[in-house]
Amino acid sequence: MARRVRLRTQDGLAWITLCAHDENGVPLGFTPDLRSAIAEVLDLVEGDRHLRGVIVQGDADGWPVASDPIDDFSTDFDAPDLGALCSRLAGLGRPVLARLSGVISGGALALSQVADLRIAEAGTVFVTHAFALGAFPSAGTLVRLARRVGGARAISFVTGGGPIEATAGISRGLCDLTLTHPDPAQISAALKLLISEGVPRADAALDDPGGYLSALAPLRETFAETPFAEVGHRLLEVVESALLLPLDEALSFEQVAFEELSAEPLSHALRHAAACEVLAQHLPGELRPLDPPAPMRIGLWEQPASLAAAFLEAGHQVALGASDLDSVEPIFASIAEIQEERVRQGALEADRQEIDWARLGVAVGAAGFSGCDALIVPGDANEEWPEAALLAETRANAPAPASVPILIRAGGICEIVPAADQDREALRRLAALLRQGDERVVLGGPGAGGIVEHLRLAYIAAAERSVLAGASVAQVDMALRREGFIKAPLRLADEIGIDRVMEQFARLKRAPGPLLSLLALEGNFGRRHGRGFYHWSGGEARPVLEQGEVLTALRREAGIVPRRLSNSQIRARVMAELANEGAWLLQHSRIHRACDVDFAARHALGLPETLGGLMFAADREGLLTTRKLLRTLREEGAREPATLWDVLIRNGNRFADLG
Numbered sequence: 001m002a003r004r005v006r007l008r009t010q011d012g013l014a015w016i017t018l019c020a021h022d023e024n025g026v027p028l029g030f031t032p033d034l035r036s037a038i039a040e041v042l043d044l045v046e047g048d049r050h051l052r053g054v055i056v057q058g059d060a061d062g063w064p065v066a067s068d069p070i071d072d073f074s075t076d077f078d079a080p081d082l083g084a085l086c087s088r089l090a091g092l093g094r095p096v097l098a099r100l101s102g103v104i105s106g107g108a109l110a111l112s113q114v115a116d117l118r119i120a121e122a123g124t125v126f127v128t129h130a131f132a133l134g135a136f137p138s139a140g141t142l143v144r145l146a147r148r149v150g151g152a153r154a155i156s157f158v159t160g161g162g163p164i165e166a167t168a169g170i171s172r173g174l175c176d177l178t179l180t181h182p183d184p185a186q187i188s189a190a191l192k193l194l195i196s197e198g199v200p201r202a203d204a205a206l207d208d209p210g211g212y213l214s215a216l217a218p219l220r221e222t223f224a225e226t227p228f229a230e231v232g233h234r235l236l237e238v239v240e241s242a243l244l245l246p247l248d249e250a251l252s253f254e255q256v257a258f259e260e261l262s263a264e265p266l267s268h269a270l271r272h273a274a275a276c277e278v279l280a281q282h283l284p285g286e287l288r289p290l291d292p293p294a295p296m297r298i299g300l301w302e303q304p305a306s307l308a309a310a311f312l313e314a315g316h317q318v319a320l321g322a323s324d325l326d327s328v329e330p331i332f333a334s335i336a337e338i339q340e341e342r343v344r345q346g347a348l349e350a351d352r353q354e355i356d357w358a359r360l361g362v363a364v365g366a367a368g369f370s371g372c373d374a375l376i377v378p379g380d381a382n383e384e385w386p387e388a389a390l391l392a393e394t395r396a397n398a399p400a401p402a403s404v405p406i407l408i409r410a411g412g413i414c415e416i417v418p419a420a421d422q423d424r425e426a427l428r429r430l431a432a433l434l435r436q437g438d439e440r441v442v443l444g445g446p447g448a449g450g451i452v453e454h455l456r457l458a459y460i461a462a463a464e465r466s467v468l469a470g471a472s473v474a475q476v477d478m479a480l481r482r483e484g485f486i487k488a489p490l491r492l493a494d495e496i497g498i499d500r501v502m503e504q505f506a507r508l509k510r511a512p513g514p515l516l517s518l519l520a521l522e523g524n525f526g527r528r529h530g531r532g533f534y535h536w537s538g539g540e541a542r543p544v545l546e547q548g549e550v551l552t553a554l555r556r557e558a559g560i561v562p563r564r565l566s567n568s569q570i571r572a573r574v575m576a577e578l579a580n581e582g583a584w585l586l587q588h589s590r591i592h593r594a595c596d597v598d599f600a601a602r603h604a605l606g607l608p609e610t611l612g613g614l615m616f617a618a619d620r621e622g623l624l625t626t627r628k629l630l631r632t633l634r635e636e637g638a639r640e641p642a643t644l645w646d647v648l649i650r651n652g653n654r655f656a657d658l659g
Contacts, residue, residue, distance in 0.1 A: 005037040020061040029066020030107035032079035062102015069106035082139035110139035120166035120175040127162035134267030138258035149173035151239030152215035161188035267424040269612030294374035305334035311436040312356040321363035362476025406475035408450035411604030414439035462577035463489035470562035479567035490533040579618040583642035593659030
């Protein structure tokens, strides 16, 4: 516990250093252990009458940062909450200086708002993700910031998220001054000046209550008609309390509002979705991701320009090859466009673009990859690489190993299917390399089709089943779009191509539905052929007028009595079938963590983060309830519920317990 807080006293000043990592080097936020240690240090400071001022700082790695900033503000009966610690720090009766460095977020924001003087080192950035998680930074952060700079500017920071650099942070009320590399003598001198001249006011915004309130007026419509409407409403209430109530009452009001918001289903869903993003940065079983590999020479055969551009920006050399050399030139042009856009965004310096471009070359055939440290080729590579989809950290001119991992790239997800005898450390290095290429990496398993293909087909099949049950094509797609799905399932099928969807069903040994089969039989293959589930003209999708008659005939033949389905029923049916597909993938070790199913569904299907994820939603709905619905849908031709449902229910577990 004491390892994460260090206290040093010198010349009447107390130096409190907060460590950003635990003893294993894992980054952590303001955990219960850290908060308890801070309380013990404050006991010592309060009891030492010779101390004239306090300096709070991070260690060489910066201040503690939680992967979920809401955790910093959690209440634990075995440790003081952060709000109580901030109040104690504010009530010491001695000037407090915060020396800010690294990333200031969550608990670090709360403590820095208590300080009488905030000095930010060069490179410090201020970030808050709490609003995106359905809440706001608490422990007095919002109230104290609003009293400094006004409620409107406080809300702007909280909803904007950051990052905000140190110099810009001064006008935002996040720090008071910046120093490039402040040494202890400078910090001590600043605090002694603060002691001698007195503590400046931290509530200047309260001097103009009329201006304070008028600046809030335009914000009242900002959050309307969005999933964050209630969060925005509570934000406004809290910053108004900062103006209208005494400080202690406003802090209590803020705490209650935070607790209520963070307990809402929206916040739980958003936090789960964010946690899936974090967990996806390392493979199952890893405490933390492997550091990015040092620059190497990478061979890319028939790979996208975006991967090459990302590898170049990460400092690697890239040898680009393709079976048709004429196709290489357009890839080079695409890489140049990507780099130019990065320059326009300010993410890449113009002179760095030229340096990166100099590390790009062309490979002609297998010999052109001689000397490469890693080689990435398609899963259906030609006879030059008969077994390989990827040779990671293997010289391209060396004999290929008997088995190598395969990459399946689809729907914005890069799935690694390891070989049976795959070395775990090599797999970690491979994942780290792919992430440098801006790939969203998921660990898969052996079998036909990839994770994304399984989820997409389940999505399309569930949507088609809803149509046969009584809904229209347009209603099903609209119902899911209104729930926040970015990609409507039947429109997605048209865009993929009905013929290709049918091929995927055959590859997975699944039977397509009767409407899909009829569309394929009649040659209505979707968007590129002008007709599928929709009529396509000029890129616009329009209903097929005669589709009602076709559906009536298909329903009669299948013995289906159509009924009216509400949007919520459509959503429940589709989500249940998707969750069942996720359960099947988990049961057959095609994917290894429930959170990875949620991660893949979000990026490949456009599942809204406000739902949390497929398996998260099934947990929240209740496994018994979802399994009951799945058994009903089985009578309509849906897949049998995976055995995993029964195992989890029998043992009193949830999908959240699976990794």
